Amino acid sequence: MNFDDIVALDKADVLASKRDEFDLPANTIYLDGNSLGALPKSVKSRVAQVVSEQWGSHLIRSWNDHQWIDLPTQVGEKIAPIIGAEKGQVICCDSISINLFKLLSSALILNTGRSKVLSTQDNFPTDLYMVQGLSDLLGTDLCQLKLVEEQYIEQHLTDDIAVLLLTQVNFRTGKLLNMQKLTELAHKKGILVIWDLAHSAGALPVELDKCNVDFAVGCGYKYLNGGPGSPAFLYVAKRHQSAVKQPLSGWMGHAKPFAFDAQYECAASINQYLCGTPSVIAMSALDAALDVWESVKISDVRAKSIALADVFIALVHSHASLADLRLSSTEDSIQRGSQLAFSHNHAFAICQALIEKGVIADFRAPNILRFGFTPLYTSFEDVWNAVNTLVDVVTTKLYAEPRFNLAGKVT
Numbered sequence: 001m002n003f004d005d006i007v008a009l010d011k012a013d014v015l016a017s018k019r020d021e022f023d024l025p026a027n028t029i030y031l032d033g034n035s036l037g038a039l040p041k042s043v044k045s046r047v048a049q050v051v052s053e054q055w056g057s058h059l060i061r062s063w064n065d066h067q068w069i070d071l072p073t074q075v076g077e078k079i080a081p082i083i084g085a086e087k088g089q090v091i092c093c094d095s096i097s098i099n100l101f102k103l104l105s106s107a108l109i110l111n112t113g114r115s116k117v118l119s120t121q122d123n124f125p126t127d128l129y130m131v132q133g134l135s136d137l138l139g140t141d142l143c144q145l146k147l148v149e150e151q152y153i154e155q156h157l158t159d160d161i162a163v164l165l166l167t168q169v170n171f172r173t174g175k176l177l178n179m180q181k182l183t184e185l186a187h188k189k190g191i192l193v194i195w196d197l198a199h200s201a202g203a204l205p206v207e208l209d210k211c212n213v214d215f216a217v218g219c220g221y222k223y224l225n226g227g228p229g230s231p232a233f234l235y236v237a238k239r240h241q242s243a244v245k246q247p248l249s250g251w252m253g254h255a256k257p258f259a260f261d262a263q264y265e266c267a268a269s270i271n272q273y274l275c276g277t278p279s280v281i282a283m284s285a286l287d288a289a290l291d292v293w294e295s296v297k298i299s300d301v302r303a304k305s306i307a308l309a310d311v312f313i314a315l316v317h318s319h320a321s322l323a324d325l326r327l328s329s330t331e332d333s334i335q336r337g338s339q340l341a342f343s344h345n346h347a348f349a350i351c352q353a354l355i356e357k358g359v360i361a362d363f364r365a366p367n368i369l370r371f372g373f374t375p376l377y378t379s380f381e382d383v384w385n386a387v388n389t390l391v392d393v394v395t396t397k398l399y400a401e402p403r404f405n406l407a408g409k410v411t
């Protein structure tokens with residue numbers, strides 16, 4: 001592969017024009033949108049308007065006049081088509097961690113008589129911590145965490161499990177789990193399934209309705225580009241909505257919040273998963289960020305994501321100097337999300353050296369160098385330049401300079 005091939009790939013890219021909708025810093029190649037998405041230009045103007053006009057001038061009247069009160073629903077409905085959900089099942093609120101608490105509780109209440117929550121050893125820690133917290137609160141008779149290695153999930157789907165809690169794309173390796181198959185197998189054993197879409201919403205086609213998923217959560221700050229601390233979302237399948245309950249019974253989840261009744265009565269819709277006042281500025285930012293998706297086909301996003309990662313792998317393999325970088329993600333693009341993980345003894349220091357040279361990737365303990373591909377704004381030329389910088393860092397042993405020491409300290 002040579003530079004002409006890269007130019008041809010960028011020329012043929014149907015998403016190429018989307019890059020202009022983002023405010024990307026000069027002299028930077030951003031390969032960390034899988035952790036924090038880049039800034040859409042539409043967000044800058046929307047946030048400025050919300051702050052100065054809606055809040056500054058219009059003050060409290062904006063709850064109605066600028067529909068602040070409808071933001072959780074409005075943003076949820078914008079996310080719904082990206083994750084394969086029909087209307088009335090997705091709402092934007094809180095963080096993944098808090099939403100997991102609500103959904104885990106709902107699922108355990110629905111599946112009374114069973115207490116085990118099955119998850120994977122290498123799931124993102126907050127998912128496991130939330131089960132542990134709930135278990136401490138309820139006692140192990142009602143909630144008990146059981147962990148297995150990713151490759152053994154199927155054989156642990158037994159009829160004493162209440163809930164299967166999985167992250168669709170592993171945050172470290174990028175391994176993509178088969179949502180359709182695992183959901184179906186779990187249901188055969190009477191297990192309810194919660195999917196964490198943190199690394200899949202906006203990265204690849206997700207079909208929650210088609211896969212008959214029960215519950216899901218995801219965040220706004222990665223591939224949806226809502227900004228740091230952007231609110232999360234949750235999904236509850238329509239078929240469960242009349243039966244479910246959740247314990248964070250704040251007033252925004254009340255059937256009539258502005259009746260100010262002393263007695264809680266939950267909303268008869270997905271709105272019952274709201275708790276307190278929505279963070280209007282942050283949610284407005286996410287709302288504006290989602291407009292970028294209007295004309296985008298998620299199948300184009302997936303095709304480009306796979307192509308970017310495959311080109312990255314091919315270029316790494318073509319440089320003998322990068323032989324010590326071991327691909328920890330699978331080579332099989334169908335089983336990967338939109339990121340690649342490479343292990344290297346000096347992964348931390350290499351990552352720091354790359355960042356110094358304007359290539360932003362990230363490091364995950366103990367020895368993983370992660371590169372995320374965000375097809376809306378990553379070009380093939382970015383990939384070419386990033387690998388060349390990597391070659392430069394490794395061949396000049398820039399990473400071995402004392403300021404990048406292995407204890408993780410910049411000296």
Ligand SMILES: Cc1ncc(COP(=O)(O)O)c(C=O)c1O
Nearest residue numbers: 095096097124167171196198219
């Ligand atoms: C799979 C997964 N779940 C959850 C989170 C974080 O959740 P929260 O929104 O509560 O910070 C992350 C990353 O931050 C993640 O990668």
Ligand SMILES: Nc1c(O)cccc1C(=O)C[C@H](N)C(=O)O
Nearest residue numbers: 034035036124171172198229364
């Ligand atoms: N959510 C994050 C945050 O609030 C601060 C710093 C990093 C993050 C992350 O997104 C971590 C991320 N889930 C990961 O996969 O590494």
